[in-house]
Amino acid sequence: MDIKKYISSGILELYVYGALSEKESREVSRVLKKYPEVKTEVEEIEKALLNLSAATAPNNAEHLITSIKDKLTGTSAKTTPERPVRTISWITYSGWAASLLLLIGLFTFFNRTNNLREELRTAQARNVQMEEQIANARENAKDAEELLAIIRDKNVQRIPLRGQEVAPEAYASVYWNTRDNTAYIDAKDLPEPPRGKVYQVWSLTMQPLTPTSIGLLADFKADDNKVFSLENQNQSEAFGITLEPEGGSETPTMDQLYVLGTVAAP
Amino acid sequence: MQQDALILELQNGNQRAFERIYHLYSESTYGIIYSIVRDESIAEEVLQDVFLKIWDKAPSYNSNKGRFFTWILNIARNAAIDKIRSKSFKNNQQNLTSDNFVDILEAKTNFSEAVDAIGLKKYVKALKPVCKKLIDYLFFKGYTQKETSEELDMPLGTVKTRNRICIDKLRAMVIK
Incomplete structure (x- = not known):
């Protein structure tokens, strides 16, 4: 977890305000218990807010403590004096019974209100999530439009790359813009690379067979649309993608060749 | 006393801990309430109610859900907002200014x-x-x-x- 980034995201301020949903708050509480620097940060935010709100108090409230303490329940400040034993009539019993019923009624009512309030909160939190999803969807749509514009360019040539021995199901496409020397790799149908491995894209020229690396499909997992843009200055006759150790290799590991495709002659 | 220990003491019904908590948070709580109700004596009244609630409800505070300060803050804001929505308040108050x-x-x-x-x-x-x-x-x-x-x-x-x-x-x- 990137703690610096987490702190600077602004979530901790909302946490102290109480402006997060219950679920989000619990999550922050967990992080806070794990990382001392997050705790320190929260304490400082709290201190600033404590001082700010204290400054808006109209006067000193210290003196009120006495009257508050007098009203505290469950303390033995006031002991009731012993009363003479009285005979208990049926009126007392029914009185108690009535109070008990009333209490039960009140309690049920209170519970129901609380549940409703909780439901409302959840609904509000869900709304926020939906809004974020819509915003994301909009962004994705924009990305898709841009992609479409790229592959529709008249200088673009599409080269399909077929799955090879290690991965017959794999498939990829290269959209090669020969004018601005860019190769867009659509790697949607490549399996996710195992840990510590990365896909490397090669431009190949035949006779003699010369592979030239044009780059890595970095952050494969995190990339949503799995389209990567790489610079390709070569007079490529074919493209191939191999699985290489992290950081890439000088020459392709041929037994890890996932996909390969030749450029159609002009 | 450490904050966590203090809260624990409060939850166990220790009056001294309550006094310390009052000392630590009352001014800030008062400020929050006042900024909502805008009347000194009403704010004092709400402040007292809030601290009685803090005493009564302390056992239900859970640090996994959030900060103690936030917990108090919620009680205070809710109490103050309930107050200004109450009938007696509305009858007595002129329109609240939009100041902050x-x-x-x-x-x-x-x-x-x-x-x-x-x-x-x-x-x-x-x-x-x-x-x-x-x-x-x-x-x-x-x-x-x-x-x-x-x-x-x-x-x-x-x-x-x-x-x-x-x-x-x-x-x-x-x-x-």
């Missing part, structure tokens, strides 16, 4: 000993207008991120990041 905490600071002359409020006032005045609004809504009024975003016509994410910048400014003044 900045105006309260402005109007104030005598300040608490605990905080250098005059220094604070100067800096708060220098905060950007959007910061004053964000802090007012999110902290003093207890709006959610979404409500704030609607009120200020600002994207949700911006509310979060912008507010962070504002609080950073505030911290620079408060913690020196």
Whole structure:
């Protein structure tokens, strides 16, 4: 977890305000218990807010403590004096019974209100999530439009790359813009690379067979649309993608060749 | 006493712990309540109710759900808001002004000993207008991120990041 980034995201301020949903708050509480620097940060935010709100108090409230303490329940400040034993009539019993019923009624009512309030909160939190999803969807749509514009360019040539021995199901496409020397790799149908491995894209020229690396499909997992843009200055006759150790290799590991495709002659 | 231990003592019904908690939080709580009800004697009354609630409900506070300060803050804001919605309040009060905490600071002359409020006032005045609004809504009024975003016509994410910048400014003044 990137703690610096987490702190600077602004979530901790909302946490102290109480402006997060219950679920989000619990999550922050967990992080806070794990990382001392997050705790320190929260304490400082709290201190600033404590001082700010204290400054808006109209006067000193210290003196009120006495009257508050007098009203505290469950303390033995006031002991009731012993009363003479009285005979208990049926009126007392029914009185108690009535109070008990009333209490039960009140309690049920209170519970129901609380549940409703909780439901409302959840609904509000869900709304926020939906809004974020819509915003994301909009962004994705924009990305898709841009992609479409790229592959529709008249200088673009599409080269399909077929799955090879290690991965017959794999498939990829290269959209090669020969004018601005860019190769867009659509790697949607490549399996996710195992840990510590990365896909490397090669431009190949035949006779003699010369592979030239044009780059890595970095952050494969995190990339949503799995389209990567790489610079390709070569007079490529074919493209191939191999699985290489992290950081890439000088020459392709041929037994890890996932996909390969030749450029159609002009 | 350590904060956690103090809270535990409070939850066990220790009156001394309650006094310490009162000392630590009453002024800030009073400020929050006052900024909502805008009447000294009503604010005092609500403050007392709030601390009685803190005493009664302390066992239900759970640090996995949030900060103790936030817990108190919620009780205080809810109590103050309930108050201004109550009938007796509405009958007695003229229309509440749309001022916020900045105006309260402005109007104030005598300040608490605990905080250098005059220094604070100067800096708060220098905060950007959007910061004053964000802090007012999110902290003093207890709006959610979404409500704030609607009120200020600002994207949700911006509310979060912008507010962070504002609080950073505030911290620079408060913690020196």
